Amino acid sequence: MMPPLAERVRPRALEDVVGQQHLIGPGSILRRSVENQSIGSIIFWGPPGTGKTTLAHIIASQLSVSFFSLSAVNAGVKEVREVIEKARHEYRSILFIDEIHRFNKSQQDALLHAVEKGTITLIGATTENPSFEVNSALLSRCQVYVLKPLTEADLIQLLHKTIKEDEALKKKKIVLKETDALIQISGGDARKLLNLLELVCNTAKQKVEVTDALVMDVAQKKVALYDKSGEQHYDIISAFIKSIRGSDPNAAVYWLARMIEGGEDVKFIARRLVILASEDIGNANPNALLLANATFEAVNKIGHPESRIILSQCAVYLAASPKSNASYMAINEAMSAVQQYGDLPVPLHIRNAPTRLMKQLNYGKGYQYAHSYDNNFSEQEYLPEKLAGTKFYEPGDNPREMELRNYLKKLWKEKYGY
Template sequence: MNLLELVCSTAKDTIEVTNALVMDVAQKKVALYDKSGEQHYDIISAFIKSMRGSDPNAAVYWLARMIEGGEDVKFIARRMLILASEDIGNANPNALLLANATFDAVNKIGHPESRIILSQCAVYLATSPKSNASYMAINEAMAAVNKFGDLPVPLHIRNAPTKLMKNLDYGKGYKYSHSYDNNFSEQEYLPETLSGTAFYDPGNNARENELRNYLKKLWKEKYGY
């Protein structure tokens, strides 16, 4: 299907698909990019690492290599969507929004116009501030789950839909944050074993430095922010 799209994209008006035409396009396009071989993985790796490394020039070059080779545009957009969260995260939350919009757009707009949308997104991601803090946070939290198992939920933040649960002190002492100044009430949300554990360590960028200062103001020295 990708090869057929490439063949059709060579026509300015109507086109007769012949063996000769298909072979000509395949030799010029597909031979440059083996989607089932090692080169496929090398080029997508180069593309991702170029954006992670903040090089928009290299990013659009490797993007062009994939487009010229007939790579599935949804595959490209999907990888950018992952990068937007893994490598940019809260340093620039808009990156995830644009990457998601790009994924939706390329599903609506096929080859060759989708190249424009992919290029815009790739350049934006490459030139964005970077942070992998959220990615590292979930990895650390999952490691804690695997290490400590099913730690009990503190009683005061348990759900208490029945009288029996209330009698067992489920929900007792819970402070509704919105009833306090600045919509914040200091209380424990982690299991006792993990109290004071900071899984999220904000990155060193303008947006997350603001988040760090905000968390430090709220939690004082509890999490070491």
Template structure:
């Protein structure tokens, strides 16, 4: 079976590379370093499909040095240490780590000493801002090169190269009549562009292929199940995930979670949304939901893929199976609306802070009733400004836990808030 088109066309030299001229063009800093045969440890930061892996492969091919590749999705500290031990016996070894932002602190720390001593030259590839995702000590020992999305000119050049130079496509008569759909769907991602071109041409059995925008859109909608971390699918799928949990369907929730995991979504993005949902859609109906969601965020940040899929699944199914309440969400939005409507209302004198004699002379804190001095640790005094007193922003939800809260509040505030 032939390799995918994107792999068949992968450049083997800087002169064959399309795009990233600011880094690899004539006279550029990275080209000079490669030509001199001495490259620094580096982080290649840019969106998917813009040449990060390709540049790493070109460096290895040009310098003819030992070259090791690890994926942060599947490799751990053990694999990193194994490469470092081999590198000690092979001077000038290069270690390429794809998606280095997925390495947790322990995994990044395992690299630090080897990079610091020059045992290995590290090339890390990341789609995320390395300032946030790579620890400061490791980052300080690397140069960061920023790769840009491929522009229309570069993408069209790739299409022409594929049709004219590829061993498979060049055998056919391909009329690239329109390119708009190919370029729009690819979003500056060379790999996605070439994969789509291969799917479109492969869908036509005839030797002659006429490519139009309508044809591309029709085939793409039928044949491609893409998950684009920066595109419409990203928002549609996270929306489906959240709504499935809100709708108490753990089966749908774990399916949409799997779609995000398979698409390479950032675990911290998923975990952050679970933390928000735990308060927005569950709240006091099950206070443990926020505790578990927060613990999930901390755990996946330490663990990373692939093990974090289990942690995310546990949290998602638990939240989906929990009773629901948006009372806390409605409470703060109601209070914010009151702030916008009434402005900065004065704090009632009796609950103001009075740290100085002057403030006490102005009656700050006068008449305040210390709750613990009263029966049931409660005093029915006023805490809201006069203009909005009696406003019930928090209305406990219709679930077992919040019904207990409602009963308790009703015993305290029946006359004031109507619980």
């Protein structure tokens, strides 16, 4: 069976790579390291289809070292240790880990000792910021290289290069009449671009005239329904969030299942739940944020596939919780006031007065320490004079925030209109 087009035309040398010239162009830092045979452990950070895996293969080839490859999606501590054991018997080995951001702490820790001792040279690939997703001890031993999305010019160059060089495509008469649809659907992802080109070229045995209409027709019929970096990614996470916001746990777990089955990063889902817990539930149920944050921590430790259970529990709880966006609206209103009025002066009585001069200038004068008064409250102005009496927080219409409303009304009476 013939390999996919993207695999058939995978570059074998740095000179063949399209894009990333800031890393591999003449005189660039990574190119010099390869030429000098002085490669240390590396993390490639960039969008899908920008060449992370390709560069790892090229580096191993040009250094003439043993090459091991694992995917963090389906590899665990056991697989990591097995590779490390094999590497002990090699003169020098590169271990490539795709989607390294999906490794939990214990899996990353299993790598650390081997990297420190030089048993392996690690090359990790990630689409997520390694500062957040790779533990600090491992990250400190790696050089991070940022790969840029391929430009339109890069993608068009890749199309022409592929049509000219691939043996199967050379047998057909391919005319690139229009390329806008290919470029748009690929989203800067070279692999996706080549896969789509191959699908389009397979529509005819001999002559193929590539037009936007043909590409769109093929894409709608053949391209996968869930793409982690494309439109479906945003549509489905949107459906997931709106289902929880709309208090529908059944729809929430359905869209969660769609993302999990589509290979979505479980930590991305967990992060969205933390945001939602505050934005859409807030003080209507303060425990929602605690559970969402605990979910993120647990998912980070457990990883896929068991984390699906934790995510389901959290999604159902959030969907079944009372809703309020009062805190979200409050900070938006406050930020609008900051943008409108600029840096208004802090009232003198609540300024900090650590020096004698500041005290002489009346910093802190007249401040009433709340705990010295009944109910730990003293009515005084905390906002700048120009904003005195402005209400940013409007408690939501739910039992918990009605308690807050009544409490604030008791304290402030009519000042804020509670």
